[in-house]
Amino acid sequence: MKLAGKTCIVTGGASGIGRSSAIALAAEGASVTVTDLSIEEGEATARTIREAGGRAIFVSCDVSQDEQAKALVEATVSEFGSVDVLFNNAGINVMEGSVVDVSIENWRRTLAVNLDGIFFCSRHAIPEMRKAGGGRIINTASPGSFKGWAGNAAYLASKGAVMSLTRAMAMDHAKENILVNALVPGLIMTGIGHNFLDAQPDPDAVAKGANPLGRVGQPDDVAPLVVYMASDESRFSVGAPFFVDGGELAS
Numbered sequence: 747m748k749l750a751g752k753t754c755i756v757t758g759g760a761s762g763i764g765r766s767s768a769i770a771l772a773a774e775g776a777s778v779t780v781t782d783l784s785i786e787e788g789e790a791t792a793r794t795i796r797e798a799g800g801r802a803i804f805v806s807c808d809v810s811q812d813e814q815a816k817a818l819v820e821a822t823v824s825e826f827g828s829v830d831v832l833f834n835n836a837g838i839n840v841m842e843g844s845v846v847d848v849s850i851e852n853w854r855r856t857l858a859v860n861l862d863g864i865f866f867c868s869r870h871a872i873p874e875m876r877k878a879g880g881g882r883i884i885n886t887a888s889p890g891s892f893k894g895w896a897g898n899a900a901y902l903a904s905k906g907a908v909m910s911l912t913r914a915m916a917m918d919h920a921k922e923n924i925l926v927n928a929l930v931p932g933l934i935m936t937g938i939g940h941n942f943l944d945a946q947p948d949p950d951a952v953a954k955g956a957n958p959l960g961r962v963g964q965p966d967d968v969a970p971l972v973v974y975m976a977s978d979e980s981r982f983s984v985g986a987p988f989f990v991d992g993g994e995l996a997s
């Protein structure tokens with residue numbers, strides 16, 4: 747039980763990497779606030795945790811709205827008494843093309859969810875972590891934080907900024923024992939992963955060539971790393987990217 751007595755907030759916990767990680771965090775003894783825009787599926791994640799004997803609540807929240815992020819943290823403290831871990835995982839990829847093709851609305855929405863969401867949730871969670879004497883913040887970045895590809899300008903811009911923000915937050919809060927790091931998943935078969943593949947001219951070839959392992963990842967390939975990053979075992983990692991990408995960025 748690596749996370750006994752800890753409280754974790756998982757944004758985007760209704761599906762994919764967030765859902766799998768919320769279940770894994772709870773299995774290690776954490777109390778988990780699952781949060782998402784998607785109410786039915788988010789409730790289902792929390793129910794799955796409770797049915798397995800864990801502690802979890804669902805709180806509906808659009809992370810791109812500061813007031814909702816504040817209410818999310820308040821609801822967590824009210825239920826579990828603290829916030830020790832914030833997994834800033836909620837994200838979208840509208841796959842709308844180059845800067846010429848992407849609509850202004852989709853550009854702004856992508857940055858609002860993928861970047862502002864981290865800013866809003868973190869600014870309300872950090873004061874609670876200070877009260878607890880420290881904490882962990884895990885921001886979900888992307889291989890696109892480190893390299894480019896065609897047809898995905900808004901998403902790449904947002905994820906590049908996630909990595910920079912992770913370093914900035916890491917520098918600001920390391921001395922408070924609030925350790926901020928980035929999770930870098932490769933191509934993982936979730937809603938976002940499927941949308942990405944479906945937008946490719948030859949999805950099978952892209953899936954097989956995504957990394958040297960020759961296979962796409964599953965959410966359960968990622969969740970154990972999230973548990974490690976949330977736990978005391980990651981105590982010497984600050985502002986670091988944690989790759990779980992099948993070797994995509996090594997190739």
Ligand code: NAD
Binds near residue numbers: 762889933
């Ligand atoms: P997913 O679509 O299964 O999960 C994303 C979740 O975020 C969904 O449940 C969605 O409802 C939620 N969400 C979207 N907008 C929200 C908002 N405004 N407020 C709250 N919740 C919101 O996809 P996933 O792959 O599990 O995505 C998780 C994270 O992983 C994202 O940040 C994504 O960019 C990142 N990522 C995914 C891949 C991949 O290949 N799947 C690769 C690199 C990074």
